[in-house]
Amino acid sequence: MFYYLKNLSIIILLLVSIVTNITAQQSTKDIKWIDGDDFGKSAQIPYWFKESFLEIELDIEEALEAERLLMLYFHQEGCPYCKATIEKNFSDPTTKDFIQENFDVVEINIRGSRSITLPNGDIVDERAFSKLMKIQYTPTILILDDSGLNEPLERMNGFRPLPIFQETLLVVSGKDEELGFTLESEPNLVKENYFSENYNLSTFTGQKPIAIFIEKKDCAICQQMHREAFASKENYKALSDWHVIQIDVDEADQEIILPDGTSQNIGDYIEGREIDFFPTVILYGLGETEETFRMDSYLTNYGVKSTLQYIGSGDYKSQPELQRWSDETRAARRAARGG
Template sequence: MLQALTILSLLFLTDFTMAASEDPAELGAGLQNPGYEELPAWFKTSFLDLTEDVAEAAAEDKRVLLYFYQDGCPYCAKLLRDNFTDREIVELTRQGFDVIAINLWGDREVTGLDGKTTTEKKLATLLGVQFTPTLLFLDEAGKVVLRLNGYLPPHRFAAALRYVAERHERTGERFSEFYVRTNPREAEGDLHQEAGFLAPPLRLGDNRRKSPRPLVVMLEQPVCRECDELHQDVLRREAVALSLAAFDAAIVDVFSREPLQTPDGRETTGRDWAAELGIEYTPSLVFYDTQGREVFRTEGYLKAFHVQGALDYVATGAYRWQPSFQRYLSARREALAERGIQIDIMR
């Protein structure tokens, strides 16, 4: 029995290694490696000449971030799902770095910083990469400024981005010292639940056929500081809560594989529906009329004034006659000012 189990284990490892060494683009149309995770579209499409990449980044006052990954790596998936959908992280990364993804087992040709040609997997060996994800932050000379061996949660990862992008290593301050000094805030890590919201399994199409109220779907994820702020602050404000009372509401995890029914009656999962909707940031609020048609959405970071404005914009039907949400908000603020009510829109 032990011998049989050993043989099966070896076969499994051999199959996994063979699959991991293949490039998903070479597996044929519609085929992907098990565990493949799509990279953000804004990662750099590089010819993998690292000297050239470093020079191009420096010319734009950026630095290069090498991201070593492998398909089937759960912490690579977590990095892409939790970190690279966080609005602050995306903005920090796009402003300060050119991100180049390198497959730990890949065979693509790479020209290293020494000018020598190698492959992705050999480069990983040369750089001592043993874990995925491994992230190497390079300065303008191609020197490693900071190395992250493994996954960091969003608040720590954002601090690492700021440390390198702001060139704090030049002051002699270590990243650990910078992190303690800046003391970033950690996300809750749980998908929020709200009393009175539609409960899973979500049957949003059935809800549209029965309810006379519009629907707001809050597309979120568990590790999301802006989602925490939405539920712990914004939705707790009396004025926002009153506006929300005009809606049916549901929370959808953008990475969930649990089945749900969309407002137009189709069967899918939270993950697939979020991809279909093109959701890139959380939380995003998508609004539907009583017929299950999308009529409006918000995808940026919003304070209470704007969230309440979005709710009222849909609930009153103003979107039908005023296609510009910004004009609607301006008129709303002016009307309040005429009544002597001053609003701090960033509070």
């Protein structure tokens, strides 16, 4: 009997080990970060977020006194990326414990009307505060220390898949820990037929909008976004009307000629734009010589499609806020359908 139980225990331990390894390292092919059925749905704000008086300076002081950092979480109702952030990131047990230990989290509804007291004493509502902080889409996370709103330690625009989210939290908190989630990837860049080998972007200024895909090898999220969004039929068709190049972060010495005609190597181009998420796609509207917009978060097929339409149509010139443009566009479509 003892021999049987001993062997059974060994088998159980082996199974636990196998399951743990599978959980710790998964292929992105097995993971669906955003559920298409979640559009228009919301997730409940976690109970453990801080009950704040929304006095930013006080929130920073209280966090620092507790040897934590302040995390401002900007969200809105009906946002699938916000829902995924709550359910896949904040609700992950290991990540949740790490956040509670190292951060005070305060939620800000970009459509809300609660009063927020700024460090200079000004009082604004949540909508005005979100505009002041240049929140283009949700979720956006700002992490603050005693440098305050003017110099956030970190800014995460949009949804970050769990392993990227964890890595960012570890770096910004200065902690050397293992949060237990990695992703498998292929050691190559994904090539699309719409990528051009012509790196003289000034040739196309005024002829086409321009997109620069900034990627790296062994990037699981890059590969997943190519499978799910960048190579979709509608986005493939849209990007065929752009001049698109792909640059590899490992090719730092390669020269590109920017839309304004200046020459710069890839390393300096990336460093000057403080890029910390891959893939990042820098967009230049038709005739623009300065960056118009960037996609620097995990986006679904629809998210990429909307952003390309926003910039490619030139609508950004009359409506500088992507989120508001998206709301207005959807409302116009519903009205046209009589809905």
